[in-house]
Amino acid sequence: MKQYWKLTKERIKKFFRYWDLLVLLVQRDIKMKYRRSFLGYLWSILTPLLSMAVMAIVFTKMFKRSITNYPLYLICGNILFSFMRESSTQAMYSVIGNAALLKKTYVPKYIFTLSKVTSCMVNFVLSLGALLIVMIATHQPFQWMNLMIVVPIFELYVFCIGLGLLLAAATVFFRDIKNIWSVITLAWMYLSPIFYSLESFIESKENDVITVSTLGLCIRRFNPMYMYIQQFRYFIMQYHIEMVEVPWSVLMWRGAVCAVLMLIIGTVTFNATKNKFILYI
Amino acid sequence: MEQIITEPVTPGKIVTEQTQPGKIVTDPAAPPAPKPKRPEVVIRIKHASVRFNMAGEMVDNLKEYFVKLVKRELRFKEFYALKDINLVIQKGESWALIGPNGAGKSTLLKLICGILTPYRGTVEVKGDIAPLIELGAGFDPNLTAKENIFINGAVLGHSRKFMKEQYEKIVEFAELQDFMELPIKNYSSGMRARLGFSVATVVDPDILIVDEVLAVGDAAFQAKCRKRIKELLSRGTTLLFVSHAKAPVMELCQHAVWLDHGEIKKLGAPKHVYWAYEHQHLKRQPKPEPITTQRGENDGTDTDHQRSDTGL
Numbered sequence: 001m002k003q004y005w006k007l008t009k010e011r012i013k014k015f016f017r018y019w020d021l022l023v024l025l026v027q028r029d030i031k032m033k034y035r036r037s038f039l040g041y042l043w044s045i046l047t048p049l050l051s052m053a054v055m056a057i058v059f060t061k062m063f064k065r066s067i068t069n070y071p072l073y074l075i076c077g078n079i080l081f082s083f084m085r086e087s088s089t090q091a092m093y094s095v096i097g098n099a100a101l102l103k104k105t106y107v108p109k110y111i112f113t114l115s116k117v118t119s120c121m122v123n124f125v126l127s128l129g130a131l132l133i134v135m136i137a138t139h140q141p142f143q144w145m146n147l148m149i150v151v152p153i154f155e156l157y158v159f160c161i162g163l164g165l166l167l168a169a170a171t172v173f174f175r176d177i178k179n180i181w182s183v184i185t186l187a188w189m190y191l192s193p194i195f196y197s198l199e200s201f202i203e204s205k206e207n208d209v210i211t212v213s214t215l216g217l218c219i220r221r222f223n224p225m226y227m228y229i230q231q232f233r234y235f236i237m238q239y240h241i242e243m244v245e246v247p248w249s250v251l252m253w254r255g256a257v258c259a260v261l262m263l264i265i266g267t268v269t270f271n272a273t274k275n276k277f278i279l280y281i
Numbered sequence: 282m283e284q285i286i287t288e289p290v291t292p293g294k295i296v297t298e299q300t301q302p303g304k305i306v307t308d309p310a311a312p313p314a315p316k317p318k319r320p321e322v323v324i325r326i327k328h329a330s331v332r333f334n335m336a337g338e339m340v341d342n343l344k345e346y347f348v349k350l351v352k353r354e355l356r357f358k359e360f361y362a363l364k365d366i367n368l369v370i371q372k373g374e375s376w377a378l379i380g381p382n383g384a385g386k387s388t389l390l391k392l393i394c395g396i397l398t399p400y401r402g403t404v405e406v407k408g409d410i411a412p413l414i415e416l417g418a419g420f421d422p423n424l425t426a427k428e429n430i431f432i433n434g435a436v437l438g439h440s441r442k443f444m445k446e447q448y449e450k451i452v453e454f455a456e457l458q459d460f461m462e463l464p465i466k467n468y469s470s471g472m473r474a475r476l477g478f479s480v481a482t483v484v485d486p487d488i489l490i491v492d493e494v495l496a497v498g499d500a501a502f503q504a505k506c507r508k509r510i511k512e513l514l515s516r517g518t519t520l521l522f523v524s525h526a527k528a529p530v531m532e533l534c535q536h537a538v539w540l541d542h543g544e545i546k547k548l549g550a551p552k553h554v555y556w557a558y559e560h561q562h563l564k565r566q567p568k569p570e571p572i573t574t575q576r577g578e579n580d581g582t583d584t585d586h587q588r589s590d591t592g593l
Contacts, residue, residue: 018438023441028428035423105396106412175341176342278396
């Protein structure tokens, strides 16, 4: 036990020693992302806006039904999901991409994974500007409650770190995971209520009893992205349908449990395999 | 211990004076070396072995993994890169690792750096390590030299504040003042080596690891590097040095390890170890005292060869 504490203390000390490296790597990623592009950081806002516009045009006719302010509904789901997709894809390359460095010097390897997820997070925060624009354009009233979005954002950040660590470790041993992962994220996107709502899964509506189909139930219960996106939407546009959507307070702790669980899985996998990385990268 | 230090330094001074006569006067003399009262062990390697998996072909994707799993073809062929290494290195010592390619020199250095973990045995290291294993390995080709200095410094564990203070000193040592805003991809390998060396030795590291890197810079810079290493040594840095050239080893190191096929063949003073090494590997009739300066003086015919040898 005493030894365990000593190890933990050492690890924390090491983390702070490499804190500056983390900051520099995040700065580098952000700088490199828009270097030599005319609009620069504006792209962080433009990309989600444009993709929202495309989706809005395509899906307005199909899923309008009860969703008031569909553009805002879309962009909420979209920016959160693209953060998850971006960060997990970037994190996947974080260890194999820095092979040259990791082969030569000792650096805690998770720093690279963490820096990738964090730089995606910074990018996500910039894209909140797009959200703001849509809120203003659609006359969505601002409320104090909007600030609560930091909770699902933080939960998602922790979740993505865990996921990133898991993927980074797995990709070292199995390079084809990156091919599989793009398919998985595609499926995941369709299984998350980004452009549709859970309302579409209502099978019957009799005397105030609403039955939701099995797929809808599964999404509601097991899809972590649903937990974060629905919380986010509730805080931004008070989107909530009784009996269909899970109340935000429940989602908040479920999301937290999910995030911590993912972090544990990721950390344990990464830790167990990190000493073998050098033989495969 | 004092005796051993002074011995290899003296022939080196001659070389630096030959190549860079002006520098010695201008550079401030190293402060007096704080000599430890009791020798302090900085690296202790006990029965360390490193094992690699040398499967016929490397399985690095899921598809192949499952195919082989089903076909029962997942073989693991063991290969020991290091076998039962025992080594104790004390503070302030300078060690040369010599041996043919693939003998395990770099593996041993990686073990000490903490990049590799031993399969068996233990490795204890005290203090900060500045690895020069391939200078500038951490450079991002798309970033400018200035940005890379800061990232490389952070990789070595220095804070940003510290790097800001030391920045001028690093640039000055590398003599690359005019190229700081240039992306590293436009740098030559020699320029990159200069920058890497400057960053790595900006502080006095407890342990400095130099792996076959001084061969890239030009003669003047190489001499400057050796001078810097000597300065560090005099201030108590421990040096681990890998080189295939004999002259710098003789100049800088008091001890040598000869590695072959992952095992320590011989351990001792560089000239004795080199004598044995050359005897076996170069299949040459070894001279009783194979120090180049002596040979040059005696023969007189060999001087050209000797000069190029020491000039490395």
